[in-house]
Amino acid sequence: MPELSLLNIFLLLGGALLIALVAGQLVALVVGETRQLRAQSLSEHVARELLLTSLASARRAQRKAEEAGAPWNGIRKFSVARKVADRGDACSFYLAPHDKKSLPAFKPGQYLTFELDIPGQKKKVIRCYSLSDSNHPDFYRVTIKRCPPSKPEHPSGLSSNFFHDHIQEGTILDVKAPGGHFFLDTSKEVPVVLISAGVGITPCLSMMNELIELGSKREIWWFFGCRNSGDHIMKEHVAELAAKHENIRLHVCYSAPGPTDEEGTDYQHKGRVTVDLFKELLPSNNYDYYMCGPGPFMESITTALTEWGVPDNRVHFEAFGPASVKKKAAAPVTAETSAAPAFKVTFGKSGQTADWNAKFGNLLEFATSLGVALPSGCCAGQCGTCLTAIRSGNVIYANEPGSKPEPGTCLACVALPQGDLVLDA
Ligand SMILES: Cc1cc2nc3c(=O)[nH]c(=O)nc-3n(C[C@H](O)[C@H](O)[C@H](O)COP(=O)(O)OP(=O)(O)OC[C@H]3O[C@@H](n4cnc5c(N)ncnc54)[C@H](O)[C@@H]3O)c2cc1C
Structure with a gap:
């Protein structure tokens, strides 16, 4: 074998080094490509999973709507299948259609209208009560709080006390179909803030239950205000949902906690629900807000939300009584609504x-x-x-x-x- 000159050795070594470098680059390229492909396929997989989840939830919603019956005109008879007492002088009534036919689906946030024959009343007493649960094939649920006398000389609330004292399991009631414009569009994915106080919890409860029932992963902030655990309607149910579902952020405010109420367990904040609390906790104001509670409560929250820059079309609220409606009517005083023109x-x-x-x-x-x-x-x-x-x-x-x-x-x-x-x- 001819002797290798020093130059040849260098050339051979250089060539080998070059080959090694090119091979290394090729391996790195292949590994990089594989990683990129893997990452791409993973993100495609996640996107596919997300799509499948939303398809499944849309299908579930569609199936529910298809299974449900058509809304009825006028009155339909319902019998009280269950009556369950709750905290806060509230009581839930589970209503099954007396004709045993299917129930139309309602939108969470809507209410039922009752026509009641109350002894001693010349006419039927008509009252609305929000549906307080998600859609179920067999029943609707309403949750009614006893209305105390507004002044000692006034009588107690007619319908609410009649429900508590005289409507029992098996009672048959006259009910109008679900209605109302205050409802949550469950097909959207926009994060929501549910705000309620006292018995104003009912429509928000229906919204939250329905989202959970549909398997929605929508971000839900739940702010609820009441005096203390004695008044805390559906306390255990809401706490359980919040513990099970990480998309629910529960914030309960007690204005006057009882001696056994523990901050962090029974409630999260001492005081009332305020927009200052939202500013402290929410990452931004970019949410859809749904609110129900006493007139002054809603008035203060809506005003503060506007001041915080939340557009009006993202704030939805329901008044349970004339006092808050008066407030709402009084709000946009214009030439048309002011006292000035002598109509x-x-x-x-x-x-x-x-x-x-x-x-x-x-x-x-x-x-x-x-x-x-x-x-x-x-x-x-x-x-x-x-x-x-x-x-x-x-x-x-x-x-x-x-x-x-x-x-x-x-x-x-x-x-x-x-x-x-x-x-x-
Ligand atoms: C869309 C909608 C949804 C609702 N959802 C719910 C719900 O989910 N749960 C719920 O509990 N409620 C709900 N409500 C409220 C409900 O409809 C009733 O208004 C409530 O139960 C009180 O009715 P009542 O017949 O018991 O009281 P009413 O007899 O109407 O009395 C109301 C108040 O007026 C006082 N009063 C009576 N007579 C006089 C008088 N002469 N002068 C001055 N004051 C007097 C009474 O003392 C009482 O405090 C809802 C209301 C609406 C509009």
Whole structure:
């Protein structure tokens, strides 16, 4: 074998080094590509899984809707299948359709309207109660709090006390189909903040239960306010859901904790639910807000949310009674709603005419002040009992009523005159 010159040795070594370098680069390239492919396939897998989850939840929702019956017109009979007492002087009623036919699906946040025959009352007593659970094939559920007398000289709440004291398992009730515009669109994925106080928990509970039932992974913040654990409606149920589902962030505020109530266990914050608390806890204000509670509570939260820069169309709320509706109606005082213009309001059948006075907040109260008896139910623009024909003129609503009146009619309990008005009453 010829002797290798030093130069040849160098050349050979250099070549080998070059080959090794190229091979190394090739291996690195292949490994890199493989890693990238793996990462890509992993993210594709995750995306596919997410898609499958949302498809499954959409299918479940569709199946539920298909299985459910059609809404009914007028009254349908329901029998009370279960009556369950809760904290906070509240009681849940599970209502099964007496005809045993299927139940139409409702949107979480909607309510049922009841027509009650209460002994001693000349007319049927009409009241709305929010559905307080998710959709179930066999029953609807409402949760009703006893309404105490507003002043010692006033009687206790008629319908709520009647429910507590006289409606038992097996009682048959007259019920109108689910309705209302305050509901959560469960097909969306936008994070939500559910805000409630006292018995205002009911529609928010339905929203949360429905999202969980559908397997939604939507971010849910739940702010609930009450005095203490004695008033804490559905305490155990909500705490259990929050413990099981990491997408639920539960924040309970007690304004007056009881001696055995423990911060961190029974409640998270001492005080009331406020927007300052949201600012402290929420990563941003970029949420859809759903709210139900006493009038002053909702008024303070909505005002502070607006100040925080939350657009109005992301804040949804429901009033349970006339007090809060009055507040809402009073909010957007414009030339049309202010007391300034001297509109004439005439009640045609009763032959009464008077100058509109904005202090009455709505046409029902104005009529009552003149001794014109209009039928009324929920006093919140929801049940449709005060529907009155308009002979001439127009009305406006500070907020869209729950049941949209036909043209040429108005819901007197939430309507305001827009100019001279003649009602068929
Ligand atoms: C859409 C909607 C959903 C609702 N959902 C729920 C729900 O899920 N759960 C729930 O518990 N409630 C709910 N409510 C409230 C419910 O409809 C009733 O308004 C509530 O139960 C009180 O009705 P009541 O007949 O017991 O009291 P009412 O008889 O209407 O009395 C109400 C108050 O007025 C006082 N009063 C009586 N007479 C006078 C008088 N002459 N002068 C002054 N004050 C007087 C009473 O002392 C009482 O404090 C909802 C309301 C609406 C509109």
